[in-house]
Each structure stands twice: as C-alpha cells, then as structure tokens.
Amino acid sequence: MRARRGPAVSREHEEKRRLRRDLREMRRGLPADVVAARGAALARRARELDELAEALREGPARTVAAYVSIGGEPETGALIEELRAAGVRVLLPVLLPDNDLDWAVYEGPERLVPAGWGLREPAGPRLTPEAVAGADVVLLPGVAVDRTGLRLGRGGGSYDRVLARLERSGRRTALVVLLYDDEVVDAVPAEPHDRRVHAALTPSGVHRFRH
DSSP: OOOOOOOOOOHHHHHHHHHHHHHHHHHHTSOHHHHHHHHHHHHHHGGGSHHHHHHHHHGGGOEEEOOOOOTTSOOOHHHHHHHHHTTOEEEEEEEOTTSOEEEEEOOOGGGEEEOGGGOEEEOSOOOOGGGGGGOSEEEEOOSEEETTOBEEOOSSSHHHHHHHHHHHHTOOOEEEEEOOGGGEESOOOOOTTOOBOSEEEETTEEEEOOO
16 A cells, blocks of 8 residues: 655745745854844834834833744843833733644743743733734744745744734734844745735834735
C-alpha cells in the first residue's frame, strides 16, 4: 500500500516559511542592548500614531490589546507600561491549548507569570477570547509587513483567529503591527486567510497603509 501523503503545501506557504526563517535569524543576531534601545524608541514613537496618542490622552476611556515580546522581537515592555501608567486598559494574550488566545488585563510587570514556549502572561482573571473585540487598538506581533499592509505573522495561527474574530465583530478596530524598520518590505507572500493591517510602528516612525 502506498503511504498517505499529507495535505499539499502551497508555494506561498513555503515562501512564507522561508521568509520567516530568514527574518527570525536576523532577530536572533541582535544584541540585547540593541533590542532594548529599539524597544525604548518604539515606545517614544507610539505618540506619533494617532490611535495610540488618543488612547494615552483619554486613558480609562480606551482599551488597547497588546502582547509581551519574546526573543529578538521588538521589545514591548516600555510601551505597554507607558499605556498602563496613562490609565489605558491594556489587554494581554493568554495562549490556550488549541493555540487560540484568551485575554487578561495587564496589571504591571510584577504580575506577569511564565507560560509555555517562553511566553509571559498576566496573572489576573481570564476574560474569554471574545474580549479582544472590545479593544480600540490591537497591537500585533509579526515578522514583516508589505507596502499594502499585508502582515506576515509568526506562523502559529493564533492571530489569524484574532483578526477573523475582529472582522466578524464589525467594529472599526485599529490594527497595528510592531516591527523593526527593515521588516517593512515591498511584498510578502499571501494566502487566502491573510489580512491587512492599518499601520506598522517601528523605531523610526509610523507606516500607514491604504486598503
């Protein structure tokens, strides 16, 4: 009997996998002090993004969904702490066994606890996966974005579910990916489930996309 073959993998999927590998390799080569410095620059640049500047002004009237960076990702600690200090309600993800994301309120770095895969998660009550639909701004991880706003994610599919959930909600939520400057590229491979973001925030400034 012939062995069963797995599902066919598209050319775009393979291209995405190679691009992720190359960009992650570049991130792994960044010294810790460079990652920290770029994270501080990212927090400063946040005020150049109208949606985040509005959240910082209005404080408790706003909710921002963010995430805790890992590895060589752009450092988010300074940014989420600045938002919390301004009174913004910050939601952070909690990874579920099926790779979907629940959410909990960020209550400070001392209230982050270790989780699987090197992640850190809020220790507070879980709010359900649907809680993200109440956010005014969603800050997304990624490894690249192209000039049309097409985001290349980490590859686990968690944020594909988040973006689909936000789309179903019908709410006009600002979608912003956090990246390094050289990760804003001309084009990334696209598959049918991929969705575009409204902006990218990098250490040098804001990149807006029309779609």
